[in-house]
Amino acid sequence: MPAQHHKTASDDKVSFGQKLAYGAGGYADNLMQNSVNQMAKPVFNMTLGVDPGLLTTALALPRLWDAIIDPFIGTASDNARTRWGRRKPFVVVGATLCGLLFALLWMVPHGWPKAGYLAHFFIVVMLFYTAYAVFTVPYGAVGIEMSPDYHERTRVVAFRTFFSGIAGISTSWMLWLSQRSVFTDALHGMHWVGLGVGLTMIVLGVMPALFVKERGQTKARKQRKVPLLPSLKESITIKSFRLILLIIVLMSIGLFMVNGLGYYINIYYVFGGDMRAASAIQGVTGTVYQVSGMLALPLITMASSRFGKRRTLFVCLFLPLVGTIAKWFCYTPSYPYLQVVPPLLMSPGLACLWTLLGSMLADVTDVDELKHGVRREGTLNAIYMWASKLGTSAAVLMSGYVISFSGFKAEFGGAQTPESMLVMRALVAFLPALSIAAAIIIVKRFPIGEAEAYATRKELEHRRAMAPRSAQ
Structure with a gap:
């Protein structure tokens, strides 16, 4: 426990309404980030027969492009000077385009050649993730700016994690919705489900732009504009920032490389090729995963306030470590619903990870300003x-x-090889377990605790107070 516990000042607190609006954007952000990946294989591989290797390449390349343009979007947002602020125009445009393009993605008929499906998928997904970059980078910067307080930042990010x-519950049931008897197959179902999801992206995605006040606009207008390359070089010199980046890369690879395999194991191992039955339990386990993480958020914020972010995250990461290993025992045809156990363990720990990493990133922006003299939430995010x-x-x-290497063949149906x-x-x-173990070691070495964060803020406030005098 820190030697001195700090209480959030009233001026640093964010109103419930603004937290709610920011959280609504988190709902849209999650849909944008996960819905395409969630439904690509059931529709384009299992239903339309597109080769899984080619399909995932067509999915990965737009994500790579999305990653490449992120720093350009972040710098453009940091340097923007509009009457609506630095972030809001990007958020509105990005959310609107994402909603429209997501609905368009599934609007293909039966009877096309597989190359046609692949080309349509690649082009629309490339445009979709370009729009997603325009939305998510400035949206994340808005959250970083909402409070300068070490603890209030965690509470703000907790709203985003909650929504x-x-x-996540919604995306867990997308396959189930597309399998209803009113639809002929998953493709037909996604014609309509895609429309609803796209509209939700637009409506909730623009909420932060409409109702969240951008903090620090006066200072932002006066600070110098920083070109992209110098900004990137300065940012990467911060040790705490490099550690956060290493954690996020390890966890992304470890979790997402095998995330889609759960569909295949459920459909072809647990349920012998019955997609409709598997879709129901997929929805149940997804719901359990999300609900358990949401219920853990109050405990996460309380533990973080009492023990600090670093210690709280270190302890919480042991939960998903045990949970992912438990999958080996819990995916079984004899007891299908035993697979609700791993998400009960994994979700609280991962909710802690995503919440506290976002809050730690906000603390890094203070270190960056102390070291380099500028606020660049957009670039760091x-x-x-x-x-x-x-x-x-x-x-x-x-x-x-990996799916191809395993020997999976869609034409075998429920008769896949053992x-x-x-x-x-x-x-x-076991692959996620390796990434989680590495992340635990890195978190132990993270240099910013509560005392360090408040010391940095104190020095920044002293500098800002002295700046007008120096200018005289």
């Missing part, structure tokens, strides 16, 4: 998102070839 969890998307892109790219299912089960259980 992201609700969105862009690099953070770049690292996340780079890891996710690599994971998604490898995941399709060897292919064994490979999938081993990867889904």
Whole structure:
């Protein structure tokens, strides 16, 4: 426990309404980030027969492009000077385009050649993730700016995590919704489900722009504009920032490379090829995962306030470590619902990870200002998102070839070979464990605790107070 516990000043607190609006954007952000990946394989591979390796390549390349343009979007946002602020125009445009393009993605008929499906998928997904970069980088910067307080930052990010969890429940049931008897197949179902999800992206995505006040606009207008390359070089010199980037890359690769394998194990190992039955339990386990993480958020914020972010995250990461290993034992045809156990363990720990990493990133922006004299929340969040998307892109790219390597054949239906299912089960259980173990070691070495964060803020406030005198 820190020697001195700090209480959040009233001026540093963010109103419930603004937290709510920011959290609504987190719902949209989660849909944008995960819905395409969630439904790509069931629709384009399992239903339309597109090769899984080619499909995941067509999915990974836009994510890689998305990662490449993030720093440009972040710098453009930091240097923007509009009557609506630095972030809001990007958020509105990005959310609107994402909603429209997501609905368009599934609007293909049966009867096309597989190359046509692949080309349509690649072009629309490339445009979609370009729009997503325009939305998510400035949106993340808005959250960083909402409070300068070490603890209030965690509470703000907790709202985002909470609403992201609700969105996660929605995506967990997308396959189930597309399988209803009113639809002929998953493609027909996604014609309509895609429209609803796209509209939700637009409505909730613009909420932060409409109702969250951008903090520090006066200072931002006066500070010098920083070109992209110098800004990137200065940012990467901060040790605490490099450690955060390493954690996010490791976790993205470890989790997302095998995340889609759960579908295949459920459908072809647990349920013998019955997609409709598997979709129901997929929805149940996804709901359990998200609800358990959401319920853990009050405990996470209280523990962080009492023990600090670093110690809280270090302890919490042991939960997903145990949970992912438990998958080896819990995916079984004899007891299908036993697979609700791993998400009960994993979700609280991962909710802690995503919440506290976002809050730690806000603390890094203070260290950056102390060292370099500028506020660049957009650039730092862009690099953070770049690292996340780079890891996710690599994971998604490898995941399709992992499926092919395992020996899975869509034409075999429920008669997949035992060897292919064994490979999938081993990867889904043990590969994430390696990434989580590495992240635990890195968190232990993170240099910013509560005392260091408040000392940095005190020095920044002293400098700002002295700046007008120096100018006289």
